[in-house]
Amino acid sequence: MDVFVIGQAVHKPAARIGDKRLEELVFDTTHAALADAGVKRAQIDHVTIAGCDELDGRSISSMLLAAPAGAQLRDEMKCTDSGLTGLCLEAMRLEAEIFDLGLLVSWSKPSTAPLEDVMRMRCEPFYTRPVGLNMAITDGLFAQAAGAKYGFDEFDADEAVLDSYRRAGRNPRGMGHAVPHVEAIATSPYVATPLRQAHQAPITDGAVAMVVASARWLKSNPRAKPLARVSGIGWRNEEYDLGADRLAGLSGFRATLDDALKMAGVKSTADLDLLELDSQTGFHELAYRAVLNGHAPKAISTSGGAFAQNPYFCTGLINAAEAILQLSDQAGPIQIPGAKRAVAHGSHGFAQQGNVAVVLERV
Amino acid sequence: MAKDIVAVIGAAQTKFKTHYADKTYIELAQDAAKLAMDEAGVTPDEIDAVVFSMAPTQFMGVNDCDRWATSHVWGAGKPYMRIHAGGATGGSALQAGYVHIASGVYRTVLVVGADRVAETPDAQHILNLIWDRFYEHDFALNTVTMTALAAQRYMARYGATEEQFARVVVRGRKNAMGNPYAHLKGAITVDDVMNSPRVAYPYKRFDICPRSSGAAAVVLSNLDVAKQKCARPAFVNGVSAITHSVFMGDRMGVYSETEFADHDGEHIAAYEAYRQAGITDPASQIQVAELYDPFSTFQFPIVEGLGFCGRGRAAAISDEGGWDMVGGQVAVNPSGGTLCTNPIGVTGLVRIVDAANQIMGKAGQNQLPGVHNAVATAAGGSTQFFTVTMLGDDHVAPRTNV
Amino acid sequence: MSAAAAIDDVIHGEWHVRYNYSVGKVAGHFFEGLKQKKILASFAPSSGIAYLPPRAYCERSFEPCDGWVEAGHQGIIEAATIVTAAFENLPPPPYAIAYVRLDNVSTALVNFVRGLDLSDVPAAASKLKPGTKVKVVFKDTPEGRITDFHYELAE
Numbered sequence: 001m002d003v004f005v006i007g008q009a010v011h012k013p014a015a016r017i018g019d020k021r022l023e024e025l026v027f028d029t030t031h032a033a034l035a036d037a038g039v040k041r042a043q044i045d046h047v048t049i050a051g052c053d054e055l056d057g058r059s060i061s062s063m064l065l066a067a068p069a070g071a072q073l074r075d076e077m078k079c080t081d082s083g084l085t086g087l088c089l090e091a092m093r094l095e096a097e098i099f100d101l102g103l104l105v106s107w108s109k110p111s112t113a114p115l116e117d118v119m120r121m122r123c124e125p126f127y128t129r130p131v132g133l134n135m136a137i138t139d140g141l142f143a144q145a146a147g148a149k150y151g152f153d154e155f156d157a158d159e160a161v162l163d164s165y166r167r168a169g170r171n172p173r174g175m176g177h178a179v180p181h182v183e184a185i186a187t188s189p190y191v192a193t194p195l196r197q198a199h200q201a202p203i204t205d206g207a208v209a210m211v212v213a214s215a216r217w218l219k220s221n222p223r224a225k226p227l228a229r230v231s232g233i234g235w236r237n238e239e240y241d242l243g244a245d246r247l248a249g250l251s252g253f254r255a256t257l258d259d260a261l262k263m264a265g266v267k268s269t270a271d272l273d274l275l276e277l278d279s280q281t282g283f284h285e286l287a288y289r290a291v292l293n294g295h296a297p298k299a300i301s302t303s304g305g306a307f308a309q310n311p312y313f314c315t316g317l318i319n320a321a322e323a324i325l326q327l328s329d330q331a332g333p334i335q336i337p338g339a340k341r342a343v344a345h346g347s348h349g350f351a352q353q354g355n356v357a358v359v360l361e362r363v
Numbered sequence: 364m365a366k367d368i369v370a371v372i373g374a375a376q377t378k379f380k381t382h383y384a385d386k387t388y389i390e391l392a393q394d395a396a397k398l399a400m401d402e403a404g405v406t407p408d409e410i411d412a413v414v415f416s417m418a419p420t421q422f423m424g425v426n427d428c429d430r431w432a433t434s435h436v437w438g439a440g441k442p443y444m445r446i447h448a449g450g451a452t453g454g455s456a457l458q459a460g461y462v463h464i465a466s467g468v469y470r471t472v473l474v475v476g477a478d479r480v481a482e483t484p485d486a487q488h489i490l491n492l493i494w495d496r497f498y499e500h501d502f503a504l505n506t507v508t509m510t511a512l513a514a515q516r517y518m519a520r521y522g523a524t525e526e527q528f529a530r531v532v533v534r535g536r537k538n539a540m541g542n543p544y545a546h547l548k549g550a551i552t553v554d555d556v557m558n559s560p561r562v563a564y565p566y567k568r569f570d571i572c573p574r575s576s577g578a579a580a581v582v583l584s585n586l587d588v589a590k591q592k593c594a595r596p597a598f599v600n601g602v603s604a605i606t607h608s609v610f611m612g613d614r615m616g617v618y619s620e621t622e623f624a625d626h627d628g629e630h631i632a633a634y635e636a637y638r639q640a641g642i643t644d645p646a647s648q649i650q651v652a653e654l655y656d657p658f659s660t661f662q663f664p665i666v667e668g669l670g671f672c673g674r675g676r677a678a679a680i681s682d683e684g685g686w687d688m689v690g691g692q693v694a695v696n697p698s699g700g701t702l703c704t705n706p707i708g709v710t711g712l713v714r715i716v717d718a719a720n721q722i723m724g725k726a727g728q729n730q731l732p733g734v735h736n737a738v739a740t741a742a743g744g745s746t747q748f749f750t751v752t753m754l755g756d757d758h759v760a761p762r763t764n765v
Numbered sequence: 766m767s768a769a770a771a772i773d774d775v776i777h778g779e780w781h782v783r784y785n786y787s788v789g790k791v792a793g794h795f796f797e798g799l800k801q802k803k804i805l806a807s808f809a810p811s812s813g814i815a816y817l818p819p820r821a822y823c824e825r826s827f828e829p830c831d832g833w834v835e836a837g838h839q840g841i842i843e844a845a846t847i848v849t850a851a852f853e854n855l856p857p858p859p860y861a862i863a864y865v866r867l868d869n870v871s872t873a874l875v876n877f878v879r880g881l882d883l884s885d886v887p888a889a890a891s892k893l894k895p896g897t898k899v900k901v902v903f904k905d906t907p908e909g910r911i912t913d914f915h916y917e918l919a920e
Contacts, residue, residue, distance in 0.1 A: 089444065498911055
């Protein structure tokens with residue numbers, strides 16, 4: 001796959017971005033990505049959007065947000081799974097060779113509506129909604145099942161969270177959450193056992209935009225400097241119904257990484273300089289690392305991942321933006337010298353029903 | 364010109380009706396997936412990836428319901444994504460499936476979806492909530508009033524009358540009599556339409572589509588798989604979409620780039636799809652048009668935008684039978700169209716199914732002879748999202764510089 | 766189980782989710798203007814377009830709208846309809862709405878048209894054709910909502 005990110009922007013995160021209408025958040029981020037790429041909107045021939053109506057509190061949120069995402073009188077397509085799924089779709093659109101220069105825009109402003117109530121309504125009405133599932137409850141189920149399978153417990157999760165906050169604390173683009181004392185994590189209230197409140201990555205508002213180009217466009221615009229190449233993409237869904245195998249098997253996570261690496265011609269995760277994981281809780285971080293055991297990349301979640309910022313839905317695409325900064329030597333104090341190849345991971349749905357992976361390479 | 368050639372090798376739909384009391388949402392989606400795979404002669408194992416077609420979930424009442432449907436449409440363990448562009452969803456989902464294959468990433472893709480618009484009695488309330496909370500939400504805008512505004516503007520520009528729109532309804536319901544899947548059908552008269560209760564000027568009840576429940580699915584493949592599986596595939600030769608600003612007030616008047624009454628995003632998209640498909644004279648090269656026309660007033664600006672006749676001419680040609688299924692210059696909505704059946708999340712996909720089956724010779728009682736090219740459209744949002752897809756019985760020349 | 770039994774059972778559900786939509790500075794300025802009976806359009810110097818509803822950015826030039834112009838209280842109808850059917854959670858019919866392009870502004874803004882006899886719908890509709898002049902009428906005590914004003918026929 002030969003698709004290139006030539007510019008990007010990530011909005012400054014906040015627990016609640018209260019001073020902007022959603023439309024302004026999207027425009028400002030898109031405008032900044034175009035400026036970073038040094039191209040005008042007039043040059044863009046298509047737009048890909050990743051957005052979630054229910055989180056935005058709008059029945060068809062792209063009605064309002066397509067134009068500020070640069071899509072006025074352009075060929076625009078929207079997926080609703082996750083920001084990183086949007087990057088996979090955008091990469092295929094360019095690889096199909098009907099377009100040359102695109103915008104990929106994704107946003108999430110969970111502060112607009114009670115997130116867990118929106119998640120609760122993802123339950124079908126017959127079997128699960130009367131009982132009541134949401135993100136935290138399914139993550140609690142996952143934590144128990146994965147812990148039993150891979151041999152970790154909540155004390156290990158306390159340490160994993162602490163470690164994530166330490167990495168996040170070094171990332172100047174994150175929220176700058178204070179690193180909590182391990183005791184504070186261990187005594188925070190249970191949300192859904194064994195998951196405690198402090199095991200969860202705090203939800204934030206945010207937006208991210210990328211300018212993405214075909215190889216053909218780069219050839220005819222030699223002055224443009226690509227930040228990174230997208231060389232592999234993978235995304236898979238697992239079953240909606242939660243059983244022990246579905247929860248702890250992590251088959252979607254494994255298959256997604258395999259798909260993306262295979263397309264990029266990379267043999268193993270051990271050949272990666274960086275893997276940015278979308279770990280919504282400390283238990284997720286432990287489970288993903290357990291799967292990678294023996295084939296660990298050189299670095300994992302250097303940015304701090306969801307503990308740096310977590311605009312739920314966009315977090316995987318933020319991981320991609322962080323990986324792209326590493327591959328273009330723009331990661332600042334957390335730069336991995338000479339990083340050549342990275343994978344951004346994203347997850348979505350109850351107990352990561354969906355997983356996404358994108359292989360990015362230095363140009 | 365895309366990297367890989369893409370073909371429809373199986374296309375299917377369920378019957379459409381107001382309520383499906385005997386099935387859940389996911390069972391309905393499953394029915395369409397099964398039917399389409401049977402038509403294509405493929406098993407679920409042969410499907411590489413799934414694209415789910417679903418518009419706002421508020422009608423059927425489960426957020427992100429594509430996740431619920433994953434296993435039922437044989438998507439579990441597979442690459443799976445949902446496309447959502449309001450009413451244009453089905454057209455956009457097909458085009459997303461197209462890039463899965465045209466990019467060379469996958470060989471066989473199932474595009475599937477279902478909707479149950481009547482699961483809530485609050486459908487038009489939901490369609491009011493799509494408007495901007497600050498500026499437009501308060502004014503009773505919904506899909507009915509919004510398109511009534513465009514229709515009134517079209518009437519003022521070109522002199523079309525309520526009776527001429529009524530004739531579109533009469534023709535659609537009549538065509539639908541030969542379509543076993545259509546929701547509304549039957550022999551009605553212009554007077555029946557004119558005498559149905561007024562809703563929002565110029566609309567009477569019969570000018571407006573029903574709220575439908577049902578499902579549709581399409582199996583797409585690359586050329587190699589198509590050759591193995593299908594004697595007469597419908598090749599996807601052109602895909603294009605155009606998005607406008609949500610603000611309808613930006614699309615009217617002397618300062619506007621585009622004309623709201625003309626649905627001219629559809630025109631821009633159509634001519635890009637034609638360019639890809641090598642269509643230079645649409646009125647003579649295209650035999651079937653399956654249009655997204657949930658209101659009687661959509662057909663005229665759309666057929667004009669598609670280049671079948673000049674601006675303002677479609678109503679008179681309609682009166683003369685120019686868009687009739689038999690004997691017209693182009694058979695417009697031989698299925699009966701969206702005016703007879705509107706399951707919002709899959710309506711655009713139903714247009715593809717009906718157009719593809721005309722090319723594949725599988726349109727049953729309404730099959731027309733000699734269909735070489737068919738066009739399928741979709742529209743959504745504040746009539747702001749438009750898709751146009753060109754289907755043909757032969758593929759355009761493959762790229763030589765792969 | 767009887768083979769003939771019709772399957773027609775439902776589980777009732779309702780969904781009420783509260784939302785707090787951030788207003789931001791552009792819309793905030795507009796709604797403040799309404800309190801002074803002023804309709805303020807955002808202006809994009811890059812394209813010369815004055816937008817209502819106000820936009821933070823210009824869709825055509827994709828540059829910020831960093832100016833403001835005050836809209837006139839007269840304008841012309843671009844599109845109108847008379848709603849004669851009752852919809853849940855919407856006003857009782859009949860009522861008229863119109864997109865009106867106000868003086869000094871490039872785009873049209875929707876609002877109710879009041880003060881028109883709607884008893885004969887086609888006759889009333891013929892008075893709301895595109896190009897018809899209308900005026901803005903404000904409430905006595907505006908609250909900073911879009912419904913602080915409505916349109917009426919100018920003559």
